[in-house]
Amino acid sequence: MRIPEETVERIRQSVDILEVINDFVSLKKRGSNYIACCPFHNEKTPSFNVNPVRQIYKCFGCGKAGDAVRFVMDIENIGYGEALRYLAKKYGVEIEEQEQTPEDLLRQNERESLLIVLNFAKTFFQETLLTTDEGKSIGLSYFRERGFTNPTIEAFELGYTLDQWDALLQEGLRRGYNRDLLEKAGLILIKEAEAGGKQKVFDRFRGRVMFPIHNVSGRVIAFGARILKLDKNQPKYLNSPETSVYHKSQVLYGIFQAKQAIRQEDVCYLTEGYTDVISLHQAGIKNVVASSGTSLTTEQIRLIARFTPNVTILYDGDAAGIKAALRGLDMVLEEGLNLRLLLLPNGEDPDSYVHKVGADAFKEYIRKNSQDFIDFKASQWLNEAGDNPLKRAEGISDVCASITRIPDLLKRQTLSQRVAQVFHVSEQSVISEINRLLRKQQDQHKKDSERQQRSTDLGQRQSAPVTITPTPDEPSLEDINALLEGLNMSADGFEPSVSSTTPPAVQDTSTKLVRTPISYQEEECVRLLMNYGARELEPGITLCQYVLSELHEIEFQTQPYNLILTIFREAYSRGDILTASDFLNSKSGTSEHANDIDIQNQAIHLTTPRYEISGGWLKHEIFVPSEEEVSILADAAYRNILRIKKMMAEQRMTTLQQLLRESANKSPEEADQLLTEFMHFKRIDIEISSLLGTVISG
Template sequence: MISKATIDTVFETARVEEVIGDFVNLKRAGSNFKGLSPFSEERSPSFMVSPAKGIWKDFSSGKGGNSVAFLMEHEKFTYPEAIRYLAKKYNIEIEETEQTDEEKANTDVRESMYLVSEFAKTYFHTTLLNSEEGKAIGYSYFKERGFTNETIKKFSLGYSPEAWDAFTKEALGKGYQLEFLESTGLTIPREDRPFDRFKGRVMFPIQSMSGRVLGFGGRILTNDKKAAKYLNSPESDIYHKSKVLYGIYQAKQSIAKLNNCYLVEGYTDVIQFNQAGIENVVASSGTALTPDQIRLVNRLTKNITVLFDGDAAGLRASIRGIDLILEEGMNVKVCTFPDGEDPDSFAKKTSYEDLILYLEHNAKDFIQFKASLLMNEAKNDPIKKADLIRDMVVSISKIPDRIQREIYIQECSRIMDISEQVLQSTLAQLVLKEVNEVDKKQKQVQKAFDFVKNESTNPTDKVDSLYLFEREIIKVLLLYGNKTENFEEVLMKANEEGEIIEVSEMKELKIFQKIYLSLQEDEVEFASPIFREIYGDLINYYLQNEDSGVEKYINHLQAGVPQEVTSIMMEDEKYVLHDWIGQNIFPKTKDETLNQSISDTLFTLRWFLLSEIIEDLKNAVSNEPDSDNMESLTMVMNYIELRGKFSRKLGRVVVRYH
């Protein structure tokens, strides 16, 4: 178990914008950062990070929290895994305390799969470098490919021995369970004896963006025609090949920095480019490009350059992925290599400077690429040419930005020598067809929603006013709890004539003290369980940390920040997200009228609670008309008079909640 001292150090050291910046391309927005949501499909940023508050909020999905919560949500880390990841990132030594048997028994299944995969990566890499078989076969192969020791280490390349169960025996001997060896696909079950899936292959670990080992690719080195040349880990709870890009862990920082990503097909293409000095490159690992893989890149950059070898047949099969990239609102270029060359072979024999120049000079936008690829076949055949033009317009229709569509229509008109009017007409038909299909689907969804709504809701339901009051109090405590303000205190005193009068005096209090004393005086308890819990935690926190901000409270919410806390704290960041100030809309900040706002909220809460008491007493009187209700009626009149005083103090404020 990780010690509390280590956890405290991790929270004090980790910067939320740096942690999230490894996974999402963040751009400065005032004192905050914004980016595309990593949890939903979107083209306009709704993801906000606040360094000052140490938290993030995804307004599209409602998720939010601190650095640990992000890693748990995005990377599916357990709490200890997130702490370990941050400790490694910030070079913090982890102090361990011994786990109980119960804690060991409760180890998460997915975590066990990750541990097995990490062990396998280390085993294969060590076998490659240290065993006679590994050096003679695997290491020699990688050296023949031109990979240096630094490159082999960077990508943790390895070798799985030829023996049927060499890895499985080693893993079992180290205490790893057969259940997890099989569920990760490293071991294939068999009644008489389980055996290694990747025996006799050089190994390529496949890592997530955070560096966790998800699976493996293995290449056979013999000429066995019955065995597949490349073999990948099967789909599992931790490995989904359609959602993974090979090399993303090594490439993420370079992609974000250079604002471009090179997309290749194979493992060795990625590795050779890295060795040549170009690190912003990833591979789809031989599978057809998927929307999930594109969105992985989209978090880091809007620009993709697809690299193809010179095989024309392969090119035609591969360009289908371009439309998927365009649909995600990304800018796509295509670069091909000379006949007989692929990214691996070309990078191997080309200097860094020449390789950069080649990529810059030969990268074409998708319109030019499609035209150059297919024009030779179509130039003497009007029908093929018409099909090619139609195919290009289909690609243009996938682009969500209207201005970009217009520019590409002009470019297509110039290249294909056809009028813009015809292209615009064809484009309009395609867009209209797509809009109609989307509209049809939305109407079906809305019809189902209306049915559920009519079945489950009452049209006369009102907003829960008490919930709003309690939420407002929690918001003030979170944002300003330890701030000191001057509050007007109304006291009842006797004047010189002996009359009881109201006397106002200013009193300096911390905001949490003002709220706590006011609610204690009225014996008010929160109705919402979650707000009641947060309120108690916050008051205790401020009593013990009067000189600290709320960041320390957030960090020690262990498994993550409740959604209500993050939503409240990041509420005002919507002004930044939507650039209201840039549109000359200036929302009034609570800081400007803080003490008045707090007083109004507390008075309004009292007004509301009094109104509920009055209604309860009225109902009691109505239900027992034959009883002596004079005492109850007197109480009603007294409460109404007191409510009137609150109303006169509050004026229009009461109307908001009535």
């Protein structure tokens, strides 16, 4: 079904980008904007910037940018329509969808289809739990035995699947879901027929209580299932296979239910099992997640880091729990998070212990018994070492190895003091050991890099094709002449002469931008147009009018800047002066120009300042001139156009120099003509340099 354009606009007007992004990452206010560590790439210093006024985001690290719809598309890896449906549901906007054509249906994203069929399965398992005799007598009884209340069962959308071969399959087919989609979602299995036999198709989950696994936005992406009857031929727990929507190393069980509490408490409790999360959540400890039956991964740690820098690992007190805690410790430190660890009394897990002592006592136990990683590791080593000095030394080295994982130098220095206190050794010896281990890591990294480079070089020599990056087209002589005829600027004022031009054909801007010296000046020109095009530099003369008149018949060499300049010219010829909003609000598939997403991304890049003036400067009466002041803005536009024309003149001079070097086969008249033209451009170059106040070369 297609969403009508008026509904799309209503959704966009209802959205608050801060609320949308805050569902996935914790934002902190800085000046008029908000910042965070980017959810799209790994970073320790925040470079992800959100502008609530323009309702856009921009990462200065990886370049990701867009509006709320684009953010949902990127973070959830879903299509445009599904992102709009997500936002409509969040803001209560009713969607009256229009019938799709066969072509629309073919374009429907498979990922969206999988999410829809997984949601169907979740609802089917819930209904089976609450409405069937088998579900109530087996599944619901089990949850009651675990102490789960109705609100808890509803919050985690728990369910049950019948002990039948194809209950889900038959219901899915009856509701119109095709078999291939059910298989891709990991809900059914297809066993190919043996010779002379018949193909077997059956449900993956049968006779099990179901734990839906949600992503950060609350969509069901997979299931964990526990069998209740004794069957040595069946695993106790069975999880969904990996699909295009489910990658277990990137998922934390309970993150959707826990994310707000994690923000509020500013700490995340990490456990191992589904029931640990559910029991603690029901007891009021809601800032808890589980690693979904997998060893802790870097991706899972980074998911936690979106919401808090503080992690407390809660593991069983047996040998396996200690081993699991130690296994995940270094990875957490490596990602720059603050880590504490807690081992529960032997024989207890978070689920059993919170039922035994209650929520308040459990919280108090965490407060009194959680340890930082130094105390935790030291206690393990000291108990094992006893009076053995070699074991103590081995323990010190092991703790120091964990410290080297921490990216923050100041933290490493502070923690070295703590190690010295715990092991009763000098701080200098600890620092020396840390430095030794760091040098060892660097040497190993260097060896690995060299080995990889040798392998890469060998592969390139054997099979890599030779590629040549094309240079921008050389401006024609007519363009240069037009350029120089336009050199009618003076430092005293403006002499605009506006005339309409025939815009060049729109070209593709989706290719990687090739940066040349002139491209930076073209970018600056477009930035000024986009941010200040409607500002008057003199009475009756806008910046847009001035710039377009001075760039009469000049085309930029860099796409997409030439495309944006063309769009400004087209609008101005109609009597309109475009603003940043006209580019920021570009909608997928609705722009009259190709690649409107590329244009939108460029607009975000050109209108989002990376830095803001510190409030401390104003406090101490240090005032920085703003480019929004008319005199500064006029000078910036004037000098920018001078630089563009100077660079175009220099390009022509370079071409003429090359032709003069090759003039041996040319007639004297041709050589003289080339030299005369070169000297003409040289004088122009000197004149512009003089106006700019730059050093003039001989």
